[in-house]
Every structure is written in structure tokens, then in C-alpha cells.
Amino acid sequence: MKKYFVTGIDTDSGKTVASAILVEKLKADYWKPIQAGEPTDSDTIRSLVSTERVIHPEGIVLNAPMSPHAAAKLENIDLRADQLEVPATENNLIIEGAGGLLVPINDEEFVINLAKQFDTEVILVSRNYLGSINHTMLSIAYLKDNGFKIAGIIFNDIPNPETERFILQHSKLRCLGRIEPLSAINPTTIQSQLKNINL
Known part of the structure; x- marks a missing residue:
């Protein structure tokens, strides 16, 4: 049995779609x-x-x-x-986590702490937008600096090859796949994305 903790670089990164x-x-x-x-x-x-x-x-x-x-x-x-x-x-x-990595559970604990508590590998969802390189690299740095096991990264929504290349080059993380822009979110479109995930 494998356990994965899905988190994102922000609240709207697409964690739930990626989780599905x-x-x-x-x-x-x-x-x-x-x-x-x-x-x-x-x-x-x-x-x-x-x-x-x-x-x-x-x-x-x-x-x-x-x-x-x-x-x-x-x-x-x-x-x-x-x-x-x-x-x-x-x-x-x-x-599936709530929000991004450092969303607080209480005054001392963050949502990402659950990944270590549950002994899971982390899957980071990054959505391509202006500023996402910064948000993604900061998220990765936090995970690495704090000893989390990282399975890899999933890129979501509109492709940006240069952004993705830079993030993968500097993070040395495995790309687990890319979720294409979806005109609708339903069982059919979820099934259409299975071919794009390598895990």
C-alpha cells in the first residue's frame, strides 16, 4: 500500500482535481x-x-x-x-491537504505536518500563473529543508514549458505529470487525464 499526501502551492492549485x-x-x-x-x-x-x-x-x-x-x-x-x-x-x-503547505491547523502546527505524521510521500501540485515559480520553489524548499519525502510534482492547467523546465531543473524533482486545461470537470474529463500521470 502506498500513501500520498497531496498539497499545493496555493489554495487554488487544483489539489482536488489532481486527487481525483x-x-x-x-x-x-x-x-x-x-x-x-x-x-x-x-x-x-x-x-x-x-x-x-x-x-x-x-x-x-x-x-x-x-x-x-x-x-x-x-x-x-x-x-x-x-x-x-x-x-x-x-x-x-x-x-488531500487543506490549502497550501503552511495553512495553520492551530497556533503551532501546519497542515503539511500531517504528511510527516502519517508517514506519506508528498505530491506537490503547481498551477501555472505569474508568480508560480516563486511559490513553487518556496514550497519545495520548505519540504526539503524540513525532511519531507517528496514523490514529485504535478503541473496543472495551462502549460508553460519554460516555467516547468526551470522548476524541474532547479528542484531536481520528478515530474509526475501534467493536467491539461479542462473545459469541464466531470468523470469523463478526469478519465481523460489518467494517461498524463506517471506514478
Whole structure:
């Protein structure tokens, strides 16, 4: 069984779409440890993948669509990483983070800490936009400097060969694939991207 923690360079990098593609590619289970706001990413994944895929219940669901530390405070919840446990499965497991790497769980812990706690490899999703080189390289530097295991990077949306070349050259990370721009997000378009992922 392989466990992967999917995170992104920002909130809108495309983690959920990438997670759906990875769930189908690896015939994996899916789990969202921390969900803040609705609709839930688990519901989105459920609508995009095959019915035989297992979507595990979220570790915790917070009502407000904001940073987990802020949403938890609104509900007077003392949210800590050690409250969350990986669901039991003998299958491959895709774990989707919330927001980017350094989204806070509380005043001391970040969402990316869960990747190390769960002993997973990290898959970083980078969406091509002006400034994405900086955001991607800073994310990679943080992961490397703090001893995370990195499976590789997935580039999402409009291709930018020069940006991707620079990031791969300087990071020395493996490119796990490229998600093409999608005119719609549905089970058919998710299936169309499986050929572009190498994992």
C-alpha cells in the first residue's frame, strides 16, 4: 500500500482535481483529514470517481470556509494534528491537504505536518500563473529543508514549458505529470487525464 499526501502551492492549485485523477489512476482510496466549509472535497471526489472507490469520512469537518485554525476557533474546538488518524485500509490512499503547505491547523502546527505524521510521500501540485515559480520553489524548499519525502510534482492547467523546465531543473524533482486545461470537470474529463500521470 502506498500513501500520498497531496498539497499545493496555493489554495487554488487544483489539489482536488489532481486527487481525483490520482484516485482513479492508482485505484486508490481517498481521505480528507480536515474539511473547512461546504461543499466538501469528499463530495466532489465522490462525484468524479468510479463508484467502487472508497471515500473515507473526513477526520474533522469545520463549518466555516476558512483556515482550519480560524474555523476551529469559531466553534471552540481545540484542533490538534495528533487527533487525526489515517483510516484503516489495505489499498493505496490519497490524502488531500487543506490549502497550501503552511495553512495553520492551530497556533503551532501546519497542515503539511500531517504528511510527516502519517508517514506519506508528498505530491506537490503547481498551477501555472505569474508568480508560480516563486511559490513553487518556496514550497519545495520548505519540504526539503524540513525532511519531507517528496514523490514529485504535478503541473496543472495551462502549460508553460519554460516555467516547468526551470522548476524541474532547479528542484531536481520528478515530474509526475501534467493536467491539461479542462473545459469541464466531470468523470469523463478526469478519465481523460489518467494517461498524463506517471506514478
